[in-house]
Each structure stands twice: as structure tokens, then as C-alpha cells.
Amino acid sequence: MRPPDLPDFKHPPVSEVVLGVQFSNPAGYTQIRAGEVWGLFKGSYPQVEEYMPLAPVFETFGPQAPTMRTQLSFVDGTLHDRYWFLSEERDELIQFQQDRLLHNWRKVGDGNNEYPRFEPMYQRFKDELTALERYLASLEAQTLQINQCEISYINHIFVGQVSSVKLSDWLNFVNFGNINPEGVNLSFRETITNSMGEPSARLICELNEVMRSDGDKAIALSLTVRGAPKTASIDSALQFLADGRSVIVKRFAELTTSEAHKIWGRK
């Protein structure tokens, strides 16, 4: 159920949404069984592609800013490919590797496929997580031990002649004055705290120029909330994603201008 106080837009500039969880390697699972996992979703996701796996990532908090994301490059011989299970239209996909499950929706082709909104995506991801957990429990008595969750919204806030765009028309936190930068790459992080003032997640905001699949350039504003759920369960992970979505939508409204909101049809 959408929280009633959440900013809402008729035509949000969202280009991609990702819901994801990371979990400890399940007992009894090896890569040879990836085909069985695909079998859980093949009806709706009949296409498959293979990619390099994603390294584990954890949000931690302390006095030092986590500017370093040194990835362990050591290959221990047990890396599992990352599989994409794609829908027929290729606008929705499940990403799977032995310690990850993600669900992506994205604009494809001419970009006219409508964003299905969070609630249906949430429900689909819940069903997919439940199906995966049930399958893994058939290998050995276990539940998914989820240790990180991530929700991302990638917004193409301006499409077209990006060299001519005045970012301060769209974004509240950027003003180059008379400077016309050739390219913009900006990122910042914010610690999200709970009601007791303790860190509970991290918001990562990135602004950069991207090349879209239709060949146009765009200014992309990506907002990601990442962190550990309260417990390792699916329910707790889903709650994290729902809370993360609220943070992202509110921040998006705060970071963008009222003129931009009119164009996107803020309700």
C-alpha cells in the first residue's frame, strides 16, 4: 500500500528500478543447479544471459566515510556467474547468482513501456524470493539468510541536448551559474538513521550523463538505498525495501525543482 504522504508524479522520469537482496551462500547449492533456479521463473522469464558476478557489498558505519570500495580481486575458483532471466519484452528481468537475487524493471526500445509502479514490482519480487527460498529448502533445511538489501531508482531527468541543459532548472543542489560544464559526474552519500538516531541504511545519490538505449543522451539521477535488514528474513528484507522506497521518493522530490515537478505532473 502506497504511503499517503509520499510525493506522487503522473509521469515520473524513472528509467529503471531495481529491488535486490544479498544473502549468504545457501547450503547444498552449486552453480550446476542454476538451471533449476531458472526453472522457477522460466514461464515469465524465458530468455537467459550470463554475466560476470557481482562482488559482495556491505554498508557499514563509523567515523570514516566509506569512500574506499576496494574489491577483493582474488579469485578463489568458486565464483558463480550472474544470470539474467529476461521477460519476452526484455523490460523486466531477474538477476541471480549464488548470493543475490534482484528484480529489475527498465525502459526499453522507444521508452514507451510504462513503469508498473512499486507495489506490483514489490509483490513480484516477494513471490520470486519465496519461490527461491522454497527451492533452496528442498536442497537442505534452511531459509535465506539475507544480509543486505538494495533499492535503486534511476531517473532520466533530461533527455536530448544535454550540453544545452541548465541543471539548476531541474535540480535544487546544483548551480553552475554561467559555467557550462562539458560533463557532470557527481555523487554523495547520506546516512539514514532510525528513530533513535542510529544508522540504519545509506542513501547514495549519483548524477551523470548517460547514453540511452535509443541513442539519446540523458542526465541520469540515481538514488539507491542500501543496508542490512533488521533480521535475515524475507519479510524483514521487504520491509527494508518499502522503507527505502519512501526515502528515495521523498529525496527525489527534495532534490528536484518545482518547475521540474510541473513537467512530471506532481499530484
Add this chain to the structure above:
Amino acid sequence: MRLRGQTLPLSEPPRDAKGQLVPHDHQDILNDDGLIRRIPIHWVVPDEKSPTGRRLSSEAFEMSSAEMGGGMSLDIEKLIVETGKDVAAHVTPHPWVGAVRVTAGLLRGYALQVGYSPQLDNPYHAEAWGTLSKKTSKKIRLASTWVVEIEGCSLEA
């Protein structure tokens, strides 16, 4: 059947319906019996307070995770002796560089169970089960003695 003075074999330890060993306190492991803990080089750490500049990590006296049985592995000294083997040589083939000794009574004094847990490749294997606080772990370390000493590594600090 055991001959007089013969310890081996110890009586079979208790197992559950699936044949898995159950944590227990074994009556044939007496309080005075020595228990050997193998020390790999990875458990030697620098410590400015140590008289030698190095000491044993607290990890040397820690329990394994629940999924690994939750116990602390040891070798039963008297079983090794009874088979005619040299204890020091038996517990420290490369890469295990050192070994320390405690008594079963010392561990039981800290409310730990000491049980018999023979393995296919180690018929002398024992385990200790229970909760080890930091203070208790430190006391056990300080009460242990070297069987095979690691040069420059203190048990104190």
C-alpha cells in the same frame, strides 16, 4: 574388551537418531587427563605488552560456530601415548607449528563439557562444548602450558 591399564577404546560417545555426535561430558576422560590444542601459526599475533612481543590470539581458545558443531577441537593426550606415539610429533606435523596442553578438569571448572569425538583420520579427537566468555578464554590461555612451544610466542599478556 580392554586389558587392565588400557584406556583405548573409550566407550562410544552418545549420538542422535541420524548418527550425529551429541555434545556430552565423557566419563572416561578424567579431570587430570591432558588435552592438547594444536596451534597454527595464524594464531600468533603481535602484542606490545607481551614479554616476547608476540602472543597467542584469543582465537586459540574459542568455540566453532553452531553449524560446525559449536565445539573446540582437542586431542586426548593419554590415547596418543597409549598407542606409543610421541605426543609432540603427532600434534605438530607441518603446518601446525605449536601445541598447548590443558587438563579436562580445568575446562570443566569453567562449566564446559569435555567429550570424546573420534574422527576417521583422528581417533584421539575430543571436543569441549559450552559458553566461553572473553575472561574465561583468557584464563584458559594463561593456565595452558606448551607441549610444542612456538619460538617467541608468549602465553601471557
Add this chain to the structure above:
Amino acid sequence: MESCAAFSSFDTTTTGAAARRMPGLERLPLKTAFVIQHDWTEEVLVRLSELMQLPVGWDGYRAKPLSRENAVFALSLLSVVMDQSKPLPSIVPTVSGSVRIEWHTLRGDVELRVNRPNSVHAWFSCVDEEEEPEVDLTFDFKIVSAWLDEIKGTNVAIERAAA
């Protein structure tokens, strides 16, 4: 190529980390505990990689090598508490495939046992304090940094002269 947001956006701002690195300084003799500036990251990465390559049974019994997820979590933990003024940690493998991170100085000790990601048992001891707190931490390690500040090296010779 169709774009698709990947989980785990790699942080591309590595120049910040490179700018903080200083040439390694030679270790001073034991007992002369000055505040040492160093780059801890290289040593920690080498050590973690080493522990991931340990064979099963490395302890003489049934110990597992360090798992990838525990290695990355340990690194994430250190990245938010360490700076160049903190003493270098010792990283010790546990039999369950994780690590204990330890600091032992003249002034005290800090030990962190990583059970699994988001589950760390922490212990602190300092010459100035009688209490030895033991706490369970998840992903907030502010207190660890404060502990390290209490035990980090000072000029022992000056302290002794003042005594």
C-alpha cells in the same frame, strides 16, 4: 548494449583513497610506540587473500578457509574505523570461515570476532579502565573507533619520563 543497473554500484572515486596513501614508514623498535602513519589497506588485503586460500583443516582439525563474504565484510568494517593514526590490526582466521580482528598495544586491546556479516562480538580493555566491555555489534562501528583512539600509541619514553 542495453543498460541495466547492477546491484553494488562500484565506487569509482578511488582517487580519494589514493590521495590518502603515504609511503610506508619503517616500523620503529618495539617499546618505542610513536603514533605511526601507514597505509593499512595493502596489508589487510594481502592478509585477507591469504586466509581465503587456506586449505580445509588448516588448524589440524576441520577448520574452513575464510569465506569471501566474511572477507568483504571485515574490509568494510575496517574501512569505517581505520585511519592512518590507528594501529595496524592483526587478522586471525576462525575455524568457522571468518576472522578475528585484533589490536594489542601497550595501552590496551580491542578484539572483534566477526561471526558472519552484521554479527560482530567486540571486546575492549584499556590500562586506564577497570571495565572490559563486551558488546555485540551489527554494522555500526563508531564505538570501535573510539576504543582504538584510546589504545593507539604515544611516545612511551615521554610518558615514562613524566611518571
